[in-house]
Amino acid sequence: MSQFTVLNPATEQAVTTLTQASAEDTDAAxxxxxxxxxxxxxxxxxxxxxxxxxxxxxxxxxxxxxAGLEVAGSGHPVGQARWEAGHVRDVLLYYSATxxxxxxxxxxVPGGLNVTFHEPVGMVGLIVPWNxxxxxxxxGMAPALAAGNTVVAKPAELTPLTAVxxxxxALEAGLPEGVLQVLPGKGSVVGQRLVDHPAxxxxxxxxxxxxxxxxxxxxxxxxxxxxxxxGGKSANIVFADADLERAAATAPYAVFDNAxxxxxxxxxxxxxxxxxDRFMELFEPAVKGVAVGDPASPGTxxxxxxxxxxxxxxxxxxxxxxPVAFRGSAPDGPGFWYPPTVLAPVGADDPAYTEExxxxxxxxxxxxxxxxxxxxxNDTPYGLSGSIFTSDVGRAIRVARAVETGNLSVNSHSSxxxxxxxxxxxxxxxxxxxxxxxxxxxxxxxxVFIATEP
Ligand code: NAD
Numbered sequence: 121m122s123q124f125t126v127l128n129p130a131t132e133q134a135v136t137t138l139t140q141a142s143a144e145d146t147d148a149a150x151x152x153x154x155x156x157x158x159x160x161x162x163x164x165x166x167x168x169x170x171x172x173x174x175x176x177x178x179x180x181x182x183x184x185x186x187a188g189l190e191v192a193g194s195g196h197p198v199g200q201a202r203w204e205a206g207h208v209r210d211v212l213l214y215y216s217a218t219x220x221x222x223x224x225x226x227x228x229v230p231g232g233l234n235v236t237f238h239e240p241v242g243m244v245g246l247i248v249p250w251n252x253x254x255x256x257x258x259x260g261m262a263p264a265l266a267a268g269n270t271v272v273a274k275p276a277e278l279t280p281l282t283a284v285x286x287x288x289x290a291l292e293a294g295l296p297e298g299v300l301q302v303l304p305g306k307g308s309v310v311g312q313r314l315v316d317h318p319a320x321x322x323x324x325x326x327x328x329x330x331x332x333x334x335x336x337x338x339x340x341x342x343x344x345x346x347x348x349x350x351g352g353k354s355a356n357i358v359f360a361d362a363d364l365e366r367a368a369a370t371a372p373y374a375v376f377d378n379a380x381x382x383x384x385x386x387x388x389x390x391x392x393x394x395x396x397d398r399f400m401e402l403f404e405p406a407v408k409g410v411a412v413g414d415p416a417s418p419g420t421x422x423x424x425x426x427x428x429x430x431x432x433x434x435x436x437x438x439x440x441x442x443p444v445a446f447r448g449s450a451p452d453g454p455g456f457w458y459p460p461t462v463l464a465p466v467g468a469d470d471p472a473y474t475e476e477x478x479x480x481x482x483x484x485x486x487x488x489x490x491x492x493x494x495x496x497x498n499d500t501p502y503g504l505s506g507s508i509f510t511s512d513v514g515r516a517i518r519v520a521r522a523v524e525t526g527n528l529s530v531n532s533h534s535s536x537x538x539x540x541x542x543x544x545x546x547x548x549x550x551x552x553x554x555x556x557x558x559x560x561x562x563x564x565x566x567x568v569f570i571a572t573e574p
């Protein structure tokens with residue numbers, strides 16, 4: 121049995137040690153989920169909805185505890201961690217409305233009638249990354265359960281604590297044994313087994329594009345359903361006619377949220393050349409004003425990176441001699457700290473400009489006109505997020521339609537809400553999560569003809 125010690129990224133001290141599940145443990149969990157599947161899908165819709173509401177209430181009464189675990193185990197600022205725990209509750213409540221609304225169709229046909237049913241896919245394997253352990257767990261788990269599926273979830277190696285606790289809360293709230301199981305463990309062991317096991321009917325994977333493509337190949341062997349939420353390299357496009365104060369004040373939060381460990385990070389800022397100098401004047405104090413420090417303290421906006429190895433990975437994008445325009449601050453001493461860093465001007469082949477950094481590093485690039493802004497924004501294999509700042513509504517719509525990406529915001533840095541669809545274009549993923557249609561992705565449509573002629 122392998123043991124894993126969770127470190128506090130802000131102090132480098134051990135938080136706790138967990139046993140990691142083996143391939144045999146995973147098979148046993150899959151067996152329990154298979155046994156629970158028939159019972160769970162047969163629970164009356166109103167009762168299933170009620171159980172999900174009780175689960176949401178249990179999360180609600182443990183928001184402080186869950187937030188504390190995320191501060192200690194992931195280094196998330198406490199305000200953000202409280203929001204994330206509350207988000208799990210909200211996502212459960214939203215999808216608790218699903219069981220009674222899995223409505224099929226009646227389609228006119230000669231000689232009888234045709235009806236469709238939404239049948240649960242079956243057992244779902246949920247593979248979660250370390251950057252948002254609670255929200256991403258909830259996004260897959262809640263609609264899957266609501267649609268009548270059982271779930272075996274694997275949190276990331278580095279950040280298992282909140283998912284494990286939420287799994288316990290599900291049982292305390294009355295969800296039957298085996299309906300939701302959380303198995304901390306390695307991707308190469310537990311994750312791989314979920315992908316390879318024929319009884320797992322769907323994989324919901326969030327993580328890197330590299331591992332996502334292996335997961336997709338593994339799922340292909342069993343024609344297993346798969347949803348992929350992968351990497352990003354998104355653009356924040358600032359036109360000359362924008363409210364520049366607003367664009368500059370919000371730009372740090374579009375990229376440095378969660379210390380830049382955000383698939384939606386707008387890590388390339390594109391600014392129309394005529395306002396570049398003014399934008400940089402406004403952007404500098406905004407970056408230096410980001411409160412970086414102890415995640416347990418209420419005013420903190422940005423905590424540490426997740427691990428020493430990840431800090432090394434991020435720092436490699438800012439080698440000696442890199443074009444650092446300005447930087448924010450970061451504490452000294454223990455902890456995996458890295459300051460918010462702005463690079464400009466950057467070459468089009470600079471890895472900081474072309475690759476997903478997944479840390480608090482942003483590049484600033486000028487453009488001359490709308491067409492060039494769209495070309496630059498689309499010059500990436502990714503397509504997850506993006507922001508547009510302009511006062512011209514026609515341009516806002518034109519550019520939003522032209523940028524090949526799944527989630528955009530106009531004159532705002534925020535576009536992710538649980539009641540709107542979320543997912544990527546190109547190598548940023550496959551399928552959509554969240555929004556009113558998410559449960560459909562956890563069902564198969566069954567078509568039944570009933571003859572009425574004698
Ligand atoms: P990762 O791909 O290394 O790991 C993701 C998960 O997959 C982990 O739980 C890991 O244990 C597991 N895993 C690893 N190898 C596996 C295998 N062979 N089979 C099955 N599972 C395996 O990613 P990460 O470093 O944890 O997360 C960072 C990446 O996630 C970034 O690229 C980021 O953009 C992406 N991400 C995307 C979204 C989105 O919604 N699009 C959200 C968050 C993070």
